[in-house]
Amino acid sequence: MMNTFSVFRHVCFALLLLIIVCSDCETTFAQQNATPVATPVATPVASAGRDSNSFPPMPVPFYRGSHPSRPDLRGFYFHNVMLVYLLGLFILWVWTASWIDTDANELKVRPQIWNSIVLLTGVFAFVGALCVPGIFLSFLTMTAGYAIPMGIYVAERNKRVPESGKVLTPRHIKSVALRLLSRLGVNVGTKEARSVAGGPPIRLIGKSGTGAGEVDRSRQVESSSGYISARELIYDAILRRTTDIHLEPKEGEMSVRLRIDGVMYPAEAFDRSTGDALVNIFKVLSAMDITERRKAQDGSFRAEMEGRQIDFRVATQGLQGGEKMVIRILDKGATAKTLQDLGMRKQLVEGMQGIVSQPHGMFLTCGPTGAGKSTTLYAALQEINAYENNIITVEDPVEYKMANVTQIEINTKAGQTFATALRSILRQDPDVVMIGEIRDGETAKISCQAANTGHMVFSTIHANDTIAALFRLIDLEVEPFLLASSISAILGQRLVRKLCVDCKEAYKPSADMLQKIGLPADKVDKFYRPPTKPEGTCPACNGLGYVGRIGVFELLIINDRLRDLIRETPNMTAIKAEARKNGMLYMREEGLRLVVKGTTSIDELSRVVK
Numbered sequence: 001m002m003n004t005f006s007v008f009r010h011v012c013f014a015l016l017l018l019i020i021v022c023s024d025c026e027t028t029f030a031q032q033n034a035t036p037v038a039t040p041v042a043t044p045v046a047s048a049g050r051d052s053n054s055f056p057p058m059p060v061p062f063y064r065g066s067h068p069s070r071p072d073l074r075g076f077y078f079h080n081v082m083l084v085y086l087l088g089l090f091i092l093w094v095w096t097a098s099w100i101d102t103d104a105n106e107l108k109v110r111p112q113i114w115n116s117i118v119l120l121t122g123v124f125a126f127v128g129a130l131c132v133p134g135i136f137l138s139f140l141t142m143t144a145g146y147a148i149p150m151g152i153y154v155a156e157r158n159k160r161v162p163e164s165g166k167v168l169t170p171r172h173i174k175s176v177a178l179r180l181l182s183r184l185g186v187n188v189g190t191k192e193a194r195s196v197a198g199g200p201p202i203r204l205i206g207k208s209g210t211g212a213g214e215v216d217r218s219r220q221v222e223s224s225s226g227y228i229s230a231r232e233l234i235y236d237a238i239l240r241r242t243t244d245i246h247l248e249p250k251e252g253e254m255s256v257r258l259r260i261d262g263v264m265y266p267a268e269a270f271d272r273s274t275g276d277a278l279v280n281i282f283k284v285l286s287a288m289d290i291t292e293r294r295k296a297q298d299g300s301f302r303a304e305m306e307g308r309q310i311d312f313r314v315a316t317q318g319l320q321g322g323e324k325m326v327i328r329i330l331d332k333g334a335t336a337k338t339l340q341d342l343g344m345r346k347q348l349v350e351g352m353q354g355i356v357s358q359p360h361g362m363f364l365t366c367g368p369t370g371a372g373k374s375t376t377l378y379a380a381l382q383e384i385n386a387y388e389n390n391i392i393t394v395e396d397p398v399e400y401k402m403a404n405v406t407q408i409e410i411n412t413k414a415g416q417t418f419a420t421a422l423r424s425i426l427r428q429d430p431d432v433v434m435i436g437e438i439r440d441g442e443t444a445k446i447s448c449q450a451a452n453t454g455h456m457v458f459s460t461i462h463a464n465d466t467i468a469a470l471f472r473l474i475d476l477e478v479e480p481f482l483l484a485s486s487i488s489a490i491l492g493q494r495l496v497r498k499l500c501v502d503c504k505e506a507y508k509p510s511a512d513m514l515q516k517i518g519l520p521a522d523k524v525d526k527f528y529r530p531p532t533k534p535e536g537t538c539p540a541c542n543g544l545g546y547v548g549r550i551g552v553f554e555l556l557i558i559n560d561r562l563r564d565l566i567r568e569t570p571n572m573t574a575i576k577a578e579a580r581k582n583g584m585l586y587m588r589e590e591g592l593r594l595v596v597k598g599t600t601s602i603d604e605l606s607r608v609v610k
């Protein structure tokens with residue numbers, strides 16, 4: 001289709017040139033054979049003296065050409081202005097058709113259909129412009145044949161791209177205008193607007209702090225040579241749904257790796273000088289010491305993109321070959337999800353709603369770093385009426401903004417830790433307390449005591465599964481009797497990548513595979529996986545085969561029998577057997593449900609859940 005389109009485009013262009021050349025030849029021929037006489041003027045003839053067999057006189061003089069008063073245009077049947085407009089619009093149509101062809105194939109927006117529509121409407125519009133009478137109809141035919149399909153295509157493709165990728169929007173038109181004026185040496189608008197117009201639509205804002213004399217540090221790096229590269233790196237990472245950016249020094253280059261949906265992917269590397277400049281820019285934005293390259297440092301900055309603010313946590317570490325930097329992206333403008341949005345089955349959602357509605361107790365989520373524990377706690381808080389309850393959170397850092405919730409961010413440099421903050425907020429008459437993480441024995445003991453004194457406590461802990469989380473609290477020197485009376489439930493979770501719905505492919509699993517994972521062969525028809533032989537790059541997933549992540553959960557609800565086991569003889573085997581009697585499913589069993597539904601692949605589940 002693309003080859004046919006290219007050939008047809010060249011044929012149309014050749015036909016237009018042929019029409020113009022023929023018209024010029026006719027003009028030249030007419031001028032060479034024209035008799036240099038004055039323009040004839042009709043002579044009125046008296047009707048009474050006219051021969052009855054003769055024709056009546058012409059009311060206006062006859063002429064051959066575009067205008068009767070222009071002898072040099074005899075034989076030229078094209079209007080000058082309309083011919084220039086026709087030629088310009090034809091060139092614009094050729095360029096637009098080529099862009100639609102490329103853009104539709106990249107976004108998979110029915111490229112064959114749109115190529116056909118653009119070609120047919122363009123041909124009919126230009127042929128019609130040459131045939132219809134009158135300048136106005138010719139102008140209207142040409143303009144409509146170009147603008148109507150172009151506008152409909154833009155409306156359809158803008159629905160499939162993010163706000164920053166939309167075209168012919170007020171933001172896009174303003175950005176293009178500012179760039180064109182800037183190239184002509186005309187500076188219009190604010191400095192920030194011109195800066196965004198000269199690069200990706202994102203503005204980096206340095207850490208200003210609240211101390212006296214501190215200023216926005218972004219002003220110090222806007223004129224740096226690598227500032228545009230820094231914005232492009234951050235902007236590209238956000239569009240790819242990146243959670244962490246790794247800048248790692250190598251010999252002669254600064255390698256870049258992005259963590260997307262929990263998996264590291266290499267990106268285009270920078271040369272060493274540009275990479276070092278990027279590191280210095282981010283250190284200045286984060287209020288770090290750029291002269292210190294050996295000791296570890298940490299800081300933060302933020303950015304504004306598409307009307308929302310995004311926070312970045314920066315950490316550096318001196319290496320033998322340079323300085324490594326890791327930038328964590330925290331989208332504080334995002335809203336907390338509900339329990340239904342997490343991908344839980346109906347029974348788990350009902351069990352969670354019953355737990356979070358309790359007047360007191362302690363609910364824990366466990367899993368490794370990046371497993372979505374904080375997101376689950378926020379979803380649980382959404383189930384509680386924030387107007388009727390005093391909800392206080394202590395976090396590091398605050399990841400989601402919640403209305404009518406008191407959110408405290410700890411500051412270890414100022415001596416404010418989870419334990420010290422928890423002591424103070426218990427005097428603030430809270431109904432629900434959320435602790436970002438239980439890291440030490442002091443925090444664990446205070447949390448259990450708060451659960452026993454009429455508060456509902458939410459928190460997270462690092463453990464592989466729910467049973468291991470119980471014994472992790474005991475390892476933190478929490479007395480078994482205190483733990484048994486305070487704990488209400490523990491939720492273990494992992495995040496698995498979801499298959500791209502546009503490019504995933506089905507296949508028939510082997511009987512050995514089904515037997516190995518414990519599924520009946522007669523009840524499983526097909527599994528899904530990423531494409532083994534992808535045809536081009538899928539625009540929905542950028543060729544990764546996965547888009548987004550979904551939770552795999554394991555809910556342990558503490559009943560009276562489990563409390564007795566925890567209080568008397570904490571034994572992992574006995575507690576696990578009792579939990580299975582109560583109907584608890586392991587994370588792998590919950591994950592197989594997603595595999596059968598086609599949400600994820602068996603390889604992805606095996607990678608995350610052992």
